[in-house]
Amino acid sequence: MRIVVGILTAAAILMAGCTTQPIHNVQDSPIILPPGKSLTMNEVTTGIMRAGTRLGWQINPEAPGKLTGRIALRGHTAVVDIEHNTKSYSIKYRDSTNLQAQDGQIHRNYNGWIQNLEKGIRAELTSL
Numbered sequence: 001m002r003i004v005v006g007i008l009t010a011a012a013i014l015m016a017g018c019t020t021q022p023i024h025n026v027q028d029s030p031i032i033l034p035p036g037k038s039l040t041m042n043e044v045t046t047g048i049m050r051a052g053t054r055l056g057w058q059i060n061p062e063a064p065g066k067l068t069g070r071i072a073l074r075g076h077t078a079v080v081d082i083e084h085n086t087k088s089y090s091i092k093y094r095d096s097t098n099l100q101a102q103d104g105q106i107h108r109n110y111n112g113w114i115q116n117l118e119k120g121i122r123a124e125l126t127s128l
Contacts, residue, residue, distance in 0.1 A: 026091040051124035
């Protein structure tokens with residue numbers, strides 16, 4: 001019985017220490033609008049920048065349809081590329097500091113930040 005308890009305790013400790021996950025990228029997420037409604041490239045760019053800024057991201061234009069997003073929290077930094085057109089957008093990992101990024105894995109907080117950014121962009125673009 002002690003062996004089983006020891007094994008279960010060790011497994012619980014190992015699971016609690018697992019803080020990395022596969023890097024979450026958003027690929028060609030559709031911009032969903034009411035029927036008959038469309039957005040210009042400028043409106044999409046502005047909407048993405050507004051959504052990111054509200055969530056603490058610094059969003060900077062790089063080229064038409066391409067933005068860079070950067071967030072820094074508690075000594076951790078993440079940088080993403082955000083590409084878009086009038087129909088969809090993508091958020092792709094570029095770089096990070098202190099997020100244990102290695103071999104396609106990253107600290108789970110990063111994925112939460114990306115999911116929040118994706119939700120914020122979706123909400124902002126839908127409201128335009």
